[in-house]
Amino acid sequence: MLKIDNLNVFYGESHVLHDLSFDLSPGETVAVMGRNGMGKTTLLKSLIGMIATRSGKIELNGRELAKAKSYERVAAGFGFVPQGRMIFPYLSVEENILSGMDRFKRAEIPEYIYDAFPVLYDMRARRGGNLSGGQQQQLAIARALVSEPKVLILDEPTEGIQPSIIKDIARALNRLKKERDFALIVSEQVLSFTLDIADRFLIIEKGRFVHSDTRANVDADRITRYLTI
Numbered sequence: 001m002l003k004i005d006n007l008n009v010f011y012g013e014s015h016v017l018h019d020l021s022f023d024l025s026p027g028e029t030v031a032v033m034g035r036n037g038m039g040k041t042t043l044l045k046s047l048i049g050m051i052a053t054r055s056g057k058i059e060l061n062g063r064e065l066a067k068a069k070s071y072e073r074v075a076a077g078f079g080f081v082p083q084g085r086m087i088f089p090y091l092s093v094e095e096n097i098l099s100g101m102d103r104f105k106r107a108e109i110p111e112y113i114y115d116a117f118p119v120l121y122d123m124r125a126r127r128g129g130n131l132s133g134g135q136q137q138q139l140a141i142a143r144a145l146v147s148e149p150k151v152l153i154l155d156e157p158t159e160g161i162q163p164s165i166i167k168d169i170a171r172a173l174n175r176l177k178k179e180r181d182f183a184l185i186v187s188e189q190v191l192s193f194t195l196d197i198a199d200r201f202l203i204i205e206k207g208r209f210v211h212s213d214t215r216a217n218v219d220a221d222r223i224t225r226y227l228t229i
């Protein structure tokens with residue numbers, strides 16, 4: 001469904017991503033893991049079109065998107081939750097979610113959102129900025145989901161979030177994926193979280209994939225070494 005082929009990304013003359021390739025099947029979850037500064041955010045931003053790619057292909061359901069604008073990529077089926085969440089602090093929870101539904105005429109928040117994230121229902125009239133980090137992360141995921149992506153991209157969703165809420169988010173994502181039928185690309189440093197949700201693990205170092213595992217034969221010790229050395 002999604003095919004990334006030999007992606008190269010530069011910041012000025014600095015070559016940051018080197019010939020990255022991977023495929024994603026419908027409904028699959030891939031975790032891109034690596035330490036700070038290895039290129040995770042750059043990869044995800046280049047997929048959604050916030051950073052230009054120098055060369056390579058990004059093909060979603062047969063459509064070549066490497067040169068497309070971000071809004072065209074969203075229309076083609078990408079959803080993005082950036083690092084730091086970037087919700088609108090002065091808008092209510094409800095307004096934040098509705099802001100993800102611009103392209104739908106009938107703007108009503110679908111039931112499955114509040115079923116998956118009951119705390120957002122309880123908080124629906126509060127300002128986004130008054131939510132905890134974990135609640136804001138759930139809000140950011142909800143806002144991305146209402147555009148009905150085929151590929152949801154999450155950049156370090158567990159950053160700064162307490163462990164019990166991380167478990168809640170993993171549970172909600174697994175449930176939503178079954179119900180809503182989307183694939184997931186998640187960048188992470190927290191292996192306990194990706195072990196709960198990922199079908200495949202790609203390890204990135206200095207902008208190159210250096211190791212990959214499937215869930216069935218994941219070598220957690222080896223991945224941990226990549227994340228800590």
Ligand SMILES: Nc1ncnc2c1ncn2[C@@H]1O[C@H](COP(=O)(O)OP(=O)(O)OP(=O)(O)O)[C@@H](O)[C@H]1O
Pocket residue numbers: 011014016034035036037038039040041042043083
């Ligand atoms: N705007 C920029 N200009 C120049 N170099 C950058 C820029 N943003 C990131 N880099 C460099 O690109 C490399 C990859 O950074 P990136 O943010 O993608 O890593 P990351 O794995 O997402 O790390 P983090 O977990 O800290 O977000 C790093 O060496 C970083 O210093």
